[in-house]
Amino acid sequence: MLEFLLRVFGKNSSSSKNVAKERLRLVLVHDRADVSPQLLEELKEDLIKVISNYMEIDESALEVNLDTSDNMVALVANIPVIRMKRTAKRSEKIG
Amino acid sequence: MKKAKGSKAKTLFEQKEETDIMTGETPDIQNQVTEEMPAELASILDLEVGETGNRIEFEEGEKVPVPEKLSFKPLVHKDPWQQAFVDENTILIKRTVRSGQSIQFDGNVVVLGDVNPGSEIVASGNIIVMGALRGVVHAGATGNKEATVSAFKLQPTQLRIANHITRAPDGDYLSPDHPETARIKDGIVVIEVYQLGQDRQTKIC
Amino acid sequence: MGEVIVITSGKGGVGKTTATANIGTALAALGHKVVMVDTDIGLRNLDVVLGLENRIVYDIVDVTHGNCRLKQALIKDKRFEGLHLLPAAQTKDKTAVNPEQMRELCSELAKQFDYVIIDCPAGIEQGFKNAIAGAEKAIVVTTPEVSAVRDADRIIGLLESAELRDPKLIVNRIRPLMVKKGDMMSMDDIIDILAVNVLGIVPEDEMIVVTTNKGEPAVLDNYSRAGQAYRNMARRITGEEIPLMDLEADTGFMNKLKKLIGFK
Numbered sequence: 001m002l003e004f005l006l007r008v009f010g011k012n013s014s015s016s017k018n019v020a021k022e023r024l025r026l027v028l029v030h031d032r033a034d035v036s037p038q039l040l041e042e043l044k045e046d047l048i049k050v051i052s053n054y055m056e057i058d059e060s061a062l063e064v065n066l067d068t069s070d071n072m073v074a075l076v077a078n079i080p081v082i083r084m085k086r087t088a089k090r091s092e093k094i095g
Numbered sequence: 096m097k098k099a100k101g102s103k104a105k106t107l108f109e110q111k112e113e114t115d116i117m118t119g120e121t122p123d124i125q126n127q128v129t130e131e132m133p134a135e136l137a138s139i140l141d142l143e144v145g146e147t148g149n150r151i152e153f154e155e156g157e158k159v160p161v162p163e164k165l166s167f168k169p170l171v172h173k174d175p176w177q178q179a180f181v182d183e184n185t186i187l188i189k190r191t192v193r194s195g196q197s198i199q200f201d202g203n204v205v206v207l208g209d210v211n212p213g214s215e216i217v218a219s220g221n222i223i224v225m226g227a228l229r230g231v232v233h234a235g236a237t238g239n240k241e242a243t244v245s246a247f248k249l250q251p252t253q254l255r256i257a258n259h260i261t262r263a264p265d266g267d268y269l270s271p272d273h274p275e276t277a278r279i280k281d282g283i284v285v286i287e288v289y290q291l292g293q294d295r296q297t298k299i300c
Numbered sequence: 301m302g303e304v305i306v307i308t309s310g311k312g313g314v315g316k317t318t319a320t321a322n323i324g325t326a327l328a329a330l331g332h333k334v335v336m337v338d339t340d341i342g343l344r345n346l347d348v349v350l351g352l353e354n355r356i357v358y359d360i361v362d363v364t365h366g367n368c369r370l371k372q373a374l375i376k377d378k379r380f381e382g383l384h385l386l387p388a389a390q391t392k393d394k395t396a397v398n399p400e401q402m403r404e405l406c407s408e409l410a411k412q413f414d415y416v417i418i419d420c421p422a423g424i425e426q427g428f429k430n431a432i433a434g435a436e437k438a439i440v441v442t443t444p445e446v447s448a449v450r451d452a453d454r455i456i457g458l459l460e461s462a463e464l465r466d467p468k469l470i471v472n473r474i475r476p477l478m479v480k481k482g483d484m485m486s487m488d489d490i491i492d493i494l495a496v497n498v499l500g501i502v503p504e505d506e507m508i509v510v511t512t513n514k515g516e517p518a519v520l521d522n523y524s525r526a527g528q529a530y531r532n533m534a535r536r537i538t539g540e541e542i543p544l545m546d547l548e549a550d551t552g553f554m555n556k557l558k559k560l561i562g563f564k
Binding site for chain 2: 342343344348351353354355356357378390391
Binding site: 015016017018020021023024025027028031032 | 450
């Protein structure tokens with residue numbers, strides 16, 4: 001009943017147009033990220049570069065993905081660590 | 096384009112292997128092009144072959160199953176009148192030819208069905224459509240000006256006979272309910288009521 | 301040198317071909333030399349929308365394969381002297397043309413015409429790649445539906461990665477009454493999401509069906525609101541500044557009543 005009245009008087013935040021817009025927005029975040037697999041690949045390489053300064057990782061098993069849940073998109077990275085490096089980045093710079 | 100005289104049911108498709116469409120030799124018909132044909136249309140006779148997306152193919156040597164009783168003897172024509180009944184080549188298409196389909200055949204084509212807009216039939220001989228003809232047809236495509244196009248409902252998008260091209264007039268026009276025949280008469284394509292028993296009907300190429 | 305503009309959408313059935321026919325015709329009506337190129341090989345439609353289907357002898361595949369000269373394949377419109385159509389092939393395959401051939405063709409056409417308008421097939425495969433290959437500018441057609449806007453976004457991304465920057469948007473088939481009620485996304489909603497510039501908005505117009513039936517673009521009908529929208533777009537393409545149509549002007553019973561009794 002309330003919904004009906006709201007519909008009649010318009011100005012309803014859950015009017016079908018707003019539903020459409022919200023759904024679109026979400027879908028597009030994912031689509032746009034999806035558009036370039038090479039972007040993910042670049043990100044992966046950059047991650048490897050940075051992390052390798054601190055620890056030894058299994059590059060072949062590295063996974064980077066965009067995860068869509070109900071109302072948000074997250075960057076999920078699964079990086080298996082083989083061994084921590086004792087000497088940090090700084091020493092390499094000097095050497 | 097080599098003429099398929101003698102060999103039976105040789106389709107234009109098969110010629111794809113013999114001559115390349117783009118670079119291949121031009122057909123002899125090019126030499127038959129007369130002055131009355133504008134140069135613009137001259138190369139229309141240089142038809143593309145076998146480049147269709149959706150085509151109907153006929154295998155050479157494919158045999159029609161024949162009941163045992165009817166031994167399939169080659170016809171012997173002793174009398175001239177008997178010979179007059181025998182065409183070189185004719186194919187029968189028992190279905191509707193739809194948009195995007197292209198039938199190209201060295202001989203006569205008979206369609207038991209409609210020929211829809213967006214489809215085309217190209218034949219070196221006559222074209223007969225036992226239905227509505229609404230697509231593009233080209234009879235006598237290798238230069239035969241005696242070729243005709245007949246249909247129960249003759250409403251082609253475009254009609255070509257040998258080196259002549261016609262199309263329906265712009266605007267509304269009445270389409271008759273009776274079968275019609277298109278042929279070249281005194282240098283122009285005319286459309287006539289399909290008539291039986293007339294001398295010229297029996298003399299079709 | 302003329303401008304080469306591709307009209308595309310991703311999703312099918314949103315009005316690419318109608319937009320091409322109308323914008324092309326409207327540009328010709330303004331006195332420009334225009335050629336419309338149908339690149340939807342195997343599913344050609346622009347010829348029937350323009351009522352020129354029975355004049356086709358050669359098509360785009362014949363031109364790119366050198367079976368005929370370009371001039372022979374160009375079909376003159378029956379209404380406007382400066383309007384031409386290069387039809388797609390109907391009985392051939394999409395792969396019959398490649399992007400390199402399209403680039404060559406477009407640059408050749410651009411020498412002879414003020415505007416080369418390319419009607420792109422639906423989808424993002426070979427046909428799309430061919431259609432955009434020779435284009436310098438792009439127009440993206442969409443409708444106020446989730447599916448069409450999503451596809452438009454994908455297309456804009458693909459256009460940008462093909463160096464076709466700043467595509468212009470046409471929002472087709474807007475129903476002002478539904479927009480007002482909040483049951484349809486408005487132009488602003490769509491712009492908000494897609495973040496591109498607008499070339500024009502077209503109200504839903506039943507007359508489009510009638511004009512298409514007759515093979516006459518809606519721009520020829522002075523009373524058609526969609527026709528008016530496309531005439532405006534043509535003038536915007538030529539560089540004129542025309543404000544967007546006020547879609548609400550003619551809608552609503554009260555407005556009509558007010559108009560009728562002279563309040564407006």
